[in-house]
Amino acid sequence: MDFSGSHILSIDQFDRSDIEKLFSVADKLEPYATKEKITRVLEGAILGNMFFEPSTRTRISFGASFNLLGGNVREITEVESSSLAKGESLADTAQVLSGYSDIIVMRHPEVNSVKKFAEASRVPVINAGDGSNEHPSQALLDLYTIQKELSQNNKSIDGLRIALVGDLKFGRAVHSLCKILSLYDDVKMNLISPEELKLPIELVESISAKGVTITETENLEDGISEVDIIYVTRVQEERFKNKQDADKYRGLLSLNQSIYTANCEPNTVIMHPLPRDSRSDANELDSDLYENPNLAIFRQADNGIVIRMAIFTLVLDIEEKIDQSSMPVNWKVGLKN
Template identity: 50%
Template sequence: MTISQQAFLRDAMRRLNLTRDVFATRIGVKRRALDTWLLPEGSQEFRAMPEVVQRFVSEIVQNGVLLEKYTQSVQDGPLRDRIAVEGKHQLVSVDQFTRESVEDLFRVADMMQPIARRQKISRVLEGAVLGNLFFEASTRTRVSFGSAFCRLGGSVCDTTGFTFSSMAKGESIYDTSRVMSGYVDAMVIRHPDQGSVAEFARATNIPVVNGGDGPGEHPSQALLDLYTILTEFSRLGKLLDGAHIAMVGDLKYGRTVHSLIKLLALYKGVKFSLVSPRGLEMPSYIIEQASRNGNVIEQKSSLGEGLAGADVIYATRVQKERFANEENEGYTPDFQINRAIIDEYCGPDTIVMHPLPRDSRPGANDLSVDLNHDPRLAIFRQTDNGIPIRMAIFAVLLGVEGLVQHSMRDVTWQHPTHIGPDDSAFHGLD
């Protein structure tokens, strides 16, 4: 088998649209055995999948058609062409995706997991240069994109803020984009103005990725969020079709929720509970778009009412930097998501997510730190997933996803079993 067994099994479950429990029954094994096959190879409980199981699963998904995820059929064409913007291999909006193309991207991300987990290395982008142009504050997104590009063998040039850019001297977006295109092979752009990244993209033919355009969109964040939800649901034996998703906080200016709800709307029968302070409701045009596929959208003002029975809670901070006036100072204490309210209204298998950063200062009333040791909190698993997703984005846009698997080799350095000091509390979660 030329792909990892974890990617092989996850892909089989996605294609068959089966939970882990049902899939285990379908292939005639215990759920615990399946769980050990899906664990990272560095885990103490990891077990190699028997070859007979691999052959049986391949037969179930029609004689090995599972492997076609890395070599798209002539009829469909390469993934980079199917998500192209006006013929260009760029990622500006999640509107470029269908459910099928999203899941194709996730199969590439599955393939990237051994590299993201620091077990393997690949040099398929050796010699390529990424321009990280961040005209707005960023830590996670900027470093994550840079790390993803480097882990595929590329190198990164960064610029941050307007102060040290020629745009402070009056240079246009068009000129900046065209000039940078002569220096780098791909660009990630973050800009405070909605629509600005699309303007950058129109001025060049090289791959451009939207790293966040003001209150507009944040496609890569939404993709990693959806990938996290599907991964967590696989572990919990749930399907996204028919799930209950609660989105809480600043839904007016929060670009992550704008992109995520569009992707979630590709699935069927999803119930959305939108909970926000007055004046920070989700824009109506996004609600209209998310209402397709038989999805139900309910807007709530009570936090408890919105969280009741949710499979996923997605919290966002107040985007004060986007307020034209001081129209809203933040969340009141009765709007804070903490362990007490989740215990009261949600079950033990609810997933709690946040795009980060969360405001942990006293009085901010953002997602509470008292959830830090609660396995329902998925925020760090969520951020970790940013690497394989962004690696997949670069590999697809630059047309090298078919080369990655055969280019992998073992790492030569030592790395910790658990990245964070508290991660052992979640040992066995995958």
């Protein structure tokens, strides 16, 4: 892929060399992500952060990533606060807002809406989630996390054994992760979900055709044994017709420390794209897992910063310019030691 000036809309755009390039840039950006150094390379640049669905991590981490590169962020956080509520089309909105921004990040509840928006935009657009379809930056940070976690045990993504747990039908992060993992060799996936929330058959067929070995089950204990990674995702309540339909599946596949200890290998890593549903009737990942060193969900969230910084770096073609505006940090970072 030629990243420079490109839209990032789907994991289908990436091959392994593209991922390796992105991860290499991410590694170089680590000192800036952790505020060991600062850069003003994007001073004067404007990110249009357009989120028409609720978001915490994705919205704020995209904005923070742009700020850490020295840029400014302008946000729209709901349809009602934009002219879409007045009947303006996505194409018209794209034409206008791309005149105010150097790059746009967009989340929208409709499948393929971000692609339609990008077709009318005059600047690069990054898909931050389009309905139940895809979430490419989440898949990239998930894969980056998997690589880092596995490397501690001298393992690689080739040969990965992963259990995907929960709402696999509507979970866009899972859909993108399945696509990106299908680029690797000898990957084994255990798909653990209620029958009604199984991974879409067209996606199962697609990744199977690329060599992924798939096992489907509704039994959590069976599915999480003999895997390197457990990737849990919540019931996507907003994709159901009503809350009552979603409630049927809430809490069916909850992981706690006793289940983990009884069924998992000692170094099995636990991941979740967040938010996790911590309400008592769901409790996807029990609080007793906090002391488990293999709970990687917050390391995973932290990786969102450096991966999204790397995306901006490559799309805006600033890789060779970052260190030119490097400066020391002038404030105390973090809590008192």
